[in-house]
Amino acid sequence: MSDLETTLRSALEDAANAVAPHADAWATYRGRGSRHDAGKRVRLTLSVAGAALATAAIATSVVVWAGGNDQKSPPKRGGLQRTTLFPSGPALNTKKLQEAASILKTRLHSTGVDNVRITVERGVIAAIGTVASIAALDATASVSGSFQIRRVLAMGPGRGVLPHQEPSVIGKAPTLTPTLLQKFRHWNCAGRHWPTLGRPRTASDYIVGCSTDGKTRYLLGPAVMSNHDIASAHARAEPAPRPWLVELDFTPNGATAWRNLTATAASDPKPMNRTCSRATGCNSIALVLDGAVLDAPVFNEPIRNAARFTLAEGFSPARARELAGVLDAGRLPAQFLPPALP
Amino acid sequence: MGSAIAATEELFAAHYPQLVRLAALLGADDPEDVAQEAFVRFEQRRDRLPADVNAVAYVRTTVVNLTRSRLRHLRVVRRFVVEAPHVESAEVLAVLSDEKQRVIKALSQLSDRRRQVVVLRYWLDLSEAEIAATLGIRAGTVKSTSSAALAALADVLGEQP
Numbered sequence: 001m002s003d004l005e006t007t008l009r010s011a012l013e014d015a016a017n018a019v020a021p022h023a024d025a026w027a028t029y030r031g032r033g034s035r036h037d038a039g040k041r042v043r044l045t046l047s048v049a050g051a052a053l054a055t056a057a058i059a060t061s062v063v064v065w066a067g068g069n070d071q072k073s074p075p076k077r078g079g080l081q082r083t084t085l086f087p088s089g090p091a092l093n094t095k096k097l098q099e100a101a102s103i104l105k106t107r108l109h110s111t112g113v114d115n116v117r118i119t120v121e122r123g124v125i126a127a128i129g130t131v132a133s134i135a136a137l138d139a140t141a142s143v144s145g146s147f148q149i150r151r152v153l154a155m156g157p158g159r160g161v162l163p164h165q166e167p168s169v170i171g172k173a174p175t176l177t178p179t180l181l182q183k184f185r186h187w188n189c190a191g192r193h194w195p196t197l198g199r200p201r202t203a204s205d206y207i208v209g210c211s212t213d214g215k216t217r218y219l220l221g222p223a224v225m226s227n228h229d230i231a232s233a234h235a236r237a238e239p240a241p242r243p244w245l246v247e248l249d250f251t252p253n254g255a256t257a258w259r260n261l262t263a264t265a266a267s268d269p270k271p272m273n274r275t276c277s278r279a280t281g282c283n284s285i286a287l288v289l290d291g292a293v294l295d296a297p298v299f300n301e302p303i304r305n306a307a308r309f310t311l312a313e314g315f316s317p318a319r320a321r322e323l324a325g326v327l328d329a330g331r332l333p334a335q336f337l338p339p340a341l342p
Numbered sequence: 343m344g345s346a347i348a349a350t351e352e353l354f355a356a357h358y359p360q361l362v363r364l365a366a367l368l369g370a371d372d373p374e375d376v377a378q379e380a381f382v383r384f385e386q387r388r389d390r391l392p393a394d395v396n397a398v399a400y401v402r403t404t405v406v407n408l409t410r411s412r413l414r415h416l417r418v419v420r421r422f423v424v425e426a427p428h429v430e431s432a433e434v435l436a437v438l439s440d441e442k443q444r445v446i447k448a449l450s451q452l453s454d455r456r457r458q459v460v461v462l463r464y465w466l467d468l469s470e471a472e473i474a475a476t477l478g479i480r481a482g483t484v485k486s487t488s489s490a491a492l493a494a495l496a497d498v499l500g501e502q503p
Contacts, residue, residue, distance in 0.1 A: 004496055005464065011442035011449075012465040016363040018437045021374060025362075026354050029378055094390065 081134045085125040085141050085336035094120060096333040101125055103329045104336075107140050108133070110325030111318070125336060141336035144290055145326045147230065148203065148223035149261065152284040152296055158189035158215045176206055181219070189214040209286070211293045218293050220286050224261055229254025233327035235320035244320035246311040248327060259306035261285055265299040287311065289326070350385055353397055360466075361405050367461045368409040369450055380404040403476050406462075410454050448498040456491035463488055 022028065092100070097120040104125070105118055113136045116129025127137055153176070156162045162185040189210035203223035210217050231251045235244055250258055265283045286296040287309075295311050315323065358377055365373035380401045391400070438446065449457060455477070462473045463484075474481045 002492075004492060004499070007441060007445055008460065008495070009464050011438065011445035012367060012461065014438050014442055015446050016367055016465060019363045019366040019373065021359045021362040021377075025358055025374065025378070026351060029354065029381065030351075 080128055081131050082126065082128045083134050083138055083338055085127070085138070085338060087124075087334040088337055089334050091123050092333055097123070097125060100332050100334070100336065103145070103332055104137060104141055106329040107145075107322075107325040108136060110328065111136065111140075111321045113137075138338055140322070140326070141332070143326055143332075144335040145227070145329065145331040146290050147227045147327060147331065148288045149225035149229075149258070150207075150223050150286050150288055151221035151261070151265070152218055152286050153206075153221050154184065154219040155284075155296070156217050158210060158217050161186055180206055180208070184208045184217070184219045187217050189217050207288075207291065209288060209291050209293050211296070216293070216296075218286055218296065220288065220293075223288075225250075225254055225257050227327075227331045229257060230327055230330075233324045235315075235317070235324040237317065243312070243314040244317050246315060246320050246324045246327070248309045248311065250307055250309070255306040258309065259303065262299045262306070263302045266301050289323075294323070350381065353401070354381060357398055357401065361401060364402065364461065364466065365405050365409050367449075367465055368406065368457060369454075370409040373409075376405055376408045379408055399472075399476065403478075406458055406476060410458070444499060445495070448495050451498060452491055452494060456487055456494065459484055459487045460491045460495075 087097075087100075101118045101120055108114070108116060113133045116127055116133035116137055118125060118127045118137070120126075125141070127134060129137070187208050187210075203226065206222065207220050208217060209220055229250055231249045231254070233246060233248050235246055237244055262285065265285050283300060284296045284298045287294045295313055297309075311323070358381070361377040361380060362373045365376040370376045383404055384397065384401050388395075449460065452460065458477055459473060462468045462476060468476065470481045470484045473484045477484070479487075
């Protein structure tokens with residue numbers, strides 16, 4: 001140990017010993033037994049901004065305890081904003097809410113947003129932070145982060161009516177209903193934000209989904225892989241001017257499933273030309289996040305390394321970090337939405 | 343409820359003085375208020391905490407957070423009229439040697455985070471993992487913050503680290 005460390009130790013020791021707490025501190029503490037109630041009354045009478053700050057102060061310790069890494073300096077009083085996020089669908093218990101709060105914090109942290117405090121209060125998630133951080137929170141909370149990998153049964157342009165074809169891959173999907181096929185032919189990906197037909201969180205359902213740019217529609221089989229198969233995800237910079245990548249590392253089980261899935265896709269009948277048709281399924285596999293198709297890579301031959309897949313969709317750095325954050329942090333127990341404006 | 347109070351009293355008796363000193367070393371100008379507030383918060387939400395919660399670690403984390411937080415100054419009621427002395431007060435410095443006075447003054451020039459790491463490491467003798475858990479940061483960050491803090495102290499004191 002260096003001299004400095006030794007001096008530091010003894011200086012701290014001496015200074016601490018010079019601080020003498022009151023001998024009757026317990027009596028004082030208990031004697032003011034109505035402190036809890038007094039504190040509540042005080043808080044209720046504070047102004048709106050004051051109440052928000054008081055809530056943030058109370059939240060601090062809980063947030064840290066909930067497994068977050070919330071330790072930045074408190075945001076300045078000016079420019080603070082609060083938000084309350086409600087789970088869409090059924091109410092969640094406190095444990096689920098805390099899990100959601102922790103996931104949201106991880107996601108925000110991975111995109112460099114730290115100046116926000118997130119806490120769980122009576123069935124909702126409350127947060128206070130700078131205007132920009134609250135905007136980022138609201139945005140990411142609406143992404144439930146349900147990730148799935150599904151077989152592509154058919155695909156086509158995002159809009160317009162597709163001609164009817166007798167599909168070969170579709171023929172292997174006996175539970176696919178003619179109604180869904182019909183809807184797929186008429187589905188319009190433009191004009192709405194990531195429209196999905198079916199229940200994208202339900203693994204056994206067939207769904208019709210769109211690419212994130214709305215230019216392509218997909219008919220997708222049941223989910224074969226999910227969030228549980230991802231061990232980690234991270235954004236990686238490529239030398240400029242090339243766009244960023246998102247790398248997915250699969251768990252051992254995930255890697256096995258991925259190897260089998262890609263082998264199946266590669267063994268599908270090849271398209272006659274490079275234009276994909278829904279009859280062939282295009283030998284592709286869709287990576288689906290909340291019902292939107294992030295990527296649908298084509299596999300012409302079995303892969304060598306099944307432990308990792310790299311998404312290379314021309315991401316901006318911000319989008320790559322955001323996506324890696326969502327994939328890495330895992331799926332929220334529900335979507336969280338701010339209260340609808342009147 | 344009676345046993346809950348007894349349990350709190352035991353916890354209080356065993357750890358209150360140390361927590362007051364911790365708050366003081368971290369730079370609180372009202373360390374008793376901070377320590378008491380930490381116990382109040384612990385009691386208020388004990389029902390909602392996991393049954394096996396480490397009460398001491400919980401209260402310690404709360405003290406660190408409250409000390410750092412200026413928000414408590416918004417509280418309308420100051421509960422303590424007579425406070426234990428604050429660590430850079432004349433009363434405390436008077437009992438220290440010149441060299442130690444300089445160390446304590448240099449400590450107060452560190453950022454909050456560096457100061458927290460130094461105090462938890464060199465005064466409470468917490469391990470890196472414990473410091474990381476208390477501050478909610480990674481163990482690697484504890485290590486780097488600690489060496490940065492030592493370098494900064496050495497710089498202020500004109501010594502080699």
